[in-house]
Amino acid sequence: MHKSATVWVVDDDQSIRWVLERALSQAGLDSETFSSADKLLRRLRDAQPDAVISDIRMPGTDGLALLEKLSQSHPKLPVIITTAHSDLDSAVASYQQGAFEYLPKPFDIDEVVAITERALSHAREQLPDGEAQTLDEPDAEIIGEAPAMQEVFRAIGRLAHSNITVLINGESGTGKELVARALHRHSPRAGNPFIALNMAAIPRDLMESELFGHEKGAFTGANSRREGRFEQANTGTLFLDEIGDMPAETQTRLLRVLADGEFYRVGGHTPIRVDVRIIAATHQDLEERVARGDFREDLFHRLNVIRIHIPRLSERREDIPRLMAFFFRKAASELGGDAKVLLPETERFLTSLEWPGNVRQLENTCRWITVMASGREIHLGDLPPELGKRSPVAAAGEQGDWRELLTEWARNELIQGKQHILRGAVPAFERAMIEVALEHTQGRKRDAAELLGWGRNTLTRKMKELDM
Numbered sequence: 001m002h003k004s005a006t007v008w009v010v011d012d013d014q015s016i017r018w019v020l021e022r023a024l025s026q027a028g029l030d031s032e033t034f035s036s037a038d039k040l041l042r043r044l045r046d047a048q049p050d051a052v053i054s055d056i057r058m059p060g061t062d063g064l065a066l067l068e069k070l071s072q073s074h075p076k077l078p079v080i081i082t083t084a085h086s087d088l089d090s091a092v093a094s095y096q097q098g099a100f101e102y103l104p105k106p107f108d109i110d111e112v113v114a115i116t117e118r119a120l121s122h123a124r125e126q127l128p129d130g131e132a133q134t135l136d137e138p139d140a141e142i143i144g145e146a147p148a149m150q151e152v153f154r155a156i157g158r159l160a161h162s163n164i165t166v167l168i169n170g171e172s173g174t175g176k177e178l179v180a181r182a183l184h185r186h187s188p189r190a191g192n193p194f195i196a197l198n199m200a201a202i203p204r205d206l207m208e209s210e211l212f213g214h215e216k217g218a219f220t221g222a223n224s225r226r227e228g229r230f231e232q233a234n235t236g237t238l239f240l241d242e243i244g245d246m247p248a249e250t251q252t253r254l255l256r257v258l259a260d261g262e263f264y265r266v267g268g269h270t271p272i273r274v275d276v277r278i279i280a281a282t283h284q285d286l287e288e289r290v291a292r293g294d295f296r297e298d299l300f301h302r303l304n305v306i307r308i309h310i311p312r313l314s315e316r317r318e319d320i321p322r323l324m325a326f327f328f329r330k331a332a333s334e335l336g337g338d339a340k341v342l343l344p345e346t347e348r349f350l351t352s353l354e355w356p357g358n359v360r361q362l363e364n365t366c367r368w369i370t371v372m373a374s375g376r377e378i379h380l381g382d383l384p385p386e387l388g389k390r391s392p393v394a395a396a397g398e399q400g401d402w403r404e405l406l407t408e409w410a411r412n413e414l415i416q417g418k419q420h421i422l423r424g425a426v427p428a429f430e431r432a433m434i435e436v437a438l439e440h441t442q443g444r445k446r447d448a449a450e451l452l453g454w455g456r457n458t459l460t461r462k463m464k465e466l467d468m
């Protein structure tokens, strides 16, 4: 179908040019490659491609500047941006300047080809160029190089021109509010209010007045008229956190407001019209709550237009070192002093933990360390005791070499002033080996002894000693 289509690839990395050229040619597409955007721009004087795939960081004109130029001179030409240094800003900037797609590296070659084909067939009906939004406020930084976070950035970028309702899912402390703020800041409502409200934090009987306001005398204690959050958020965004905790009556009212765009203050008789974008968030499984009858299905469908899932921190461990460095800088600037630095083994240990409280727990830990640790460099022994107690060996399967973790464990024990540490470690080691061997042989001792390299009697004796 696009046999005659030509794709131009610009990347200062020769191996990427080569890989893309090959993949495009296998897909039956012609390509030309350029090592810089300036070379591509020169070539543009006497030829024209059907699509462009461009890196962002390159010597000379960078990918975003190229994108801007192309979107002025060739508004219909689809441009796919790829980058190894992806962050929220470049994702948003790419989409705002009209990129067809934004792909963080390393990318999947088949995906690039599929997207290029899609770009070619969409070329004629490309999205109108939305006026690029000037954002005067810098972004509260969202750190995330993990693939799952890159998905989140892409979603924010893609939604940057819309006012659509978004439902954010993710465990507590994963950064749902931060993402909601970013959605607002990159929306057409950026200059208008962003109002955040946590349903779980408001007493049930005050919820309606909090959301919709009340008239003077509407109930005992209502001494004056009060605007609700909906009115405060007019023309802007209302972020409803922990929406799953909203009581049934309030759900019904909210649904009506979303359908009609108007409501009454508690005790009021004049309808109030508002224009509010809703972003809702929850850590709960709303489908399940709907199935159990705890959440209105019609409200769920109204909120669940676009869904963004934020992964738990343990699903993006690669981001932990950067997040911690960021929180140390932040804590240092709030509390004074130099930003703390983690020794490599401390960093490895912290990266291997589960972090049930997600990014919030990580941030609190950094603050704790900033206050409590005396030196600038952070040793294992400087960590909050409740973290130190967790065995890094437990994470050996997914993180690094167990010997390294064992070394760290031992060091940590000594730092904490423990003695005779082999007394606990050796039996624990033997027990683990025996358990695994027995598991492997479905409980057959003779075979397990063989696997371990012991005689059968030794195994029996050890098991008795270890009380197994």
Ligand SMILES: Nc1ncnc2c1ncn2[C@@H]1O[C@H](COP(=O)(O)OP(=O)(O)OP(=O)(O)O)[C@@H](O)[C@H]1O
Pocket: 141, 142, 143, 144, 170, 171, 172, 173, 174, 175, 176, 177, 178, 179, 241, 283, 323, 359, 360, 363
């Ligand atoms: N990717 C990130 N980069 C930098 N800071 C982050 C990131 N994610 C979360 N944070 C910080 O962690 C803290 C918790 O984030 P946030 O309040 O957005 O979480 P939440 O999911 O809304 O939590 P809850 O559901 O408990 O309200 C905030 O201080 C936020 O700034």
